[in-house]
Amino acid sequence: MTDFVVVGGGVGGLVAARRLVLAGRSVTLLEASERLGGTVTSHTVGGIVLDAGAESFATRGGTVVALAKSLGLGDDVVEPLAEGAWLQPAEGAAFRLPENSLLGIPSWPLASDVIAAIGFRSAFRAYVESLIPAPYGAKSVTLGELVRRRMGSDVVDRLVNPIVRGVHSVDADELELDAAAPGLRKALLRVGYLAGAVADLRQTSARAGSAVAGIRGGVHRLVDNLGSDLSRFGVDVRLGVSAASVEADSVTTADGERIDGTVIVAAPGLLGGGTAPGRRVVLATLVVDEPRLDAAPRGTGVLVADGAPGIRARALTHATAKWRWLAEAAEGKHVLRLSYDADAADDVDLAEIARADASALLGVPLDPSSTVDFARVAWYRPGRERYTPNGMLVVGETIAGTGIASIVAQSEALAGSLVDDSNG
Ligand SMILES: Cc1cc2nc3c(=O)[nH]c(=O)nc-3n(C[C@H](O)[C@H](O)[C@H](O)COP(=O)(O)OP(=O)(O)OC[C@H]3O[C@@H](n4cnc5c(N)ncnc54)[C@H](O)[C@@H]3O)c2cc1C
The missing domain is CATH 3.50.50.60 (FAD/NAD(P)-binding domain)
Incomplete structure (x- = not known):
């Protein structure tokens, strides 16, 4: 016993x-x-020991x-490099994610990077909620519901959902608010409007350092x-x-x-x-030798909105632009992690698809000869x-x-x- x-x-x-x-x-x-x-867990790709699943954690x-x-x-706890991430929308060119935001919810909806991302009309719609401070929406069950009520659908569809899908593989409307953004509901009740609540939470986490961290190695x-x-x-x-x-x-x-x-x-x-239905996720890792990636053209990576033409990946992490220790370990090569829903990654030459997706997302054509190594890992996540x-x-x-x-x-x-x- x-x-x-x-x-x-x-x-x-x-x-x-x-x-x-x-x-x-x-x-x-x-x-x-x-x-x-x-x-x-870990795996070795191109002679480099890499995470084969989770690669960072919230602080x-x-x-x-x-x-x-x-x-x-x-x-050995390390912060990611401060390059920031990008978003590939369903239409148009990729853009840098608004800087002052939480899961895509802007703390200042009229900031120029928010207007560049969703247009003035939608940004103004999001801003209006700050003029009517009230706990309206605080009873929402899901993250999507709250943001839609306070700031309108465009913020959910064009900023929040691509981020949430990249992290949680579900839509914001399926994600419980308190699990997705602990403390946001309380901050909303305290501050009275969502943009202010986001600013409040960001200030707290700024005092505590970066929102995510990793481990050297x-x-x-x-x-x-x-x-x-x-x-x-x-x-x-x-x-x-x-x-x-x-x-x-x-x-x-x-x-x-x-x-x-x-x-x-x-x-x-x-x-x-x-249970809710389970899902299969496939992680494709490419190690490439391409000096044009040294400039980190899309910062630490790119989240992909649903319907982005010709792209099957959900998200790309430029891991060597995110972690200094990894850039050192890779000795000039680049590590790219692309995540896929399983149905997009089944029955295909994933190494080829991943290379094509990485080329499109990073804006740098990657020649097949630049690929040093490739690995595919499939995960099943029960509901x-x-x-x-x-x-x-x-x-x-x-x-x-x-x-x-x-x-x-x-x-x-x-x-x-x-x-x-x-x-x-
Ligand atoms: C590709 C990918 C990337 C991710 N990236 C991140 C990230 O960067 N940051 C982050 O915070 N999170 C990330 N996550 C999520 C994170 O990894 C998981 O939420 C977390 O590791 C789950 O831990 P767990 O112990 O609950 O479950 P699991 O890791 O699933 O462990 C459960 C264990 O139980 C065992 N088991 C199952 N059934 C039985 C049984 N009947 N008897 C005995 N043993 C059993 C399994 O073999 C397994 O070892 C990622 C997930 C994936 C798939």
Whole structure:
């Protein structure tokens, strides 16, 4: 009998297991695959070790930075280079994303970069909400609903949606407001209008430094070090063991073994409790040798609006223009990460498609001979649980939403409450 059985060794499960073992509890962790880390992992492309999934994390709340410090990675937390990202709209040329914005919501709708992006009429429509400060829209459930009500559809469709799809692979109308932009609802209630709420939140995060950060050498180092800590602290980590069914106080593995203990589910999709449909995402990584990219023609990358003609990618990250450590490791070559919805990446020569998309998005024709290496990684992300069966403890993306920052915070909080409760 173990005190806790954690099912799933992604970042959610690893953080929970570490918190529990550090509080003196016995922990068994079951991981279906042969490695820890889940969606946070690495691969080697063109001789460079790169993140094959998540490559950065939100700094809000300071939770991930605190975790990195406790894992001995404090000196390796790095901010991205300040080049900014671009947007490829459905029609017309790419433009630099408005500087003072949050998930595409402008803090000053009449700024010249907002007008350049959506036109004066739509920018003025967005500005008007500041003339009528009121909590109107604050009860909105989704991010899209709130922004549409306050600032109009053009801000949602042309600025917010391309960004939200790039990060979360869903539309702003499908994304819960509090998960997408923690603190925005409260700021709106306090300030009275959305642009002001965005300015308020931006000011807070500016005081705290960049909104996102990475780890020198790659974010996968977080899960590598979490895994090492679990071994060091005596967690019984079982790789290649899949949970077939879970109860609140026991797990039955696919091999029929029953393991008793308080169960924490950290495996998205395992409970299947009224989930939204899952989605497949494909990440294409190109390492290219093309000196014309040294000037970072589209800053740190390009988000792609739905319907951009001839482009299948959802987003492109110019990773060597985003991370100094990576530019140094690449020794003059460039690393481009393009994300695709699976249906756009199935049954095609993805290396060729990615090269064509990168050429169009970066405005620099990439000759086939410039490609040093290419890698394709397919991910399946189960839908978010709408509810969890009574009494089940759940951590990770299933319940915290997409992103390392939300997951680490939720997992730490839940595991902490369990040991605090039983201590009291
Ligand atoms: C391409 C891509 C890029 C991303 N980029 C970023 C980014 O830059 N920044 C960011 O913050 N987030 C990013 N994300 C999202 C982030 O990686 C995830 O939200 C997070 O890693 C999910 O962690 P998790 O522990 O909840 O789940 P997972 O990482 O999915 O881990 C769950 C684990 O459970 C295991 N498992 C499943 N079923 C069972 C079972 N029955 N029994 C035992 N084990 C089981 C799985 O094998 C897996 O190891 C990205 C995601 C993708 C796909």
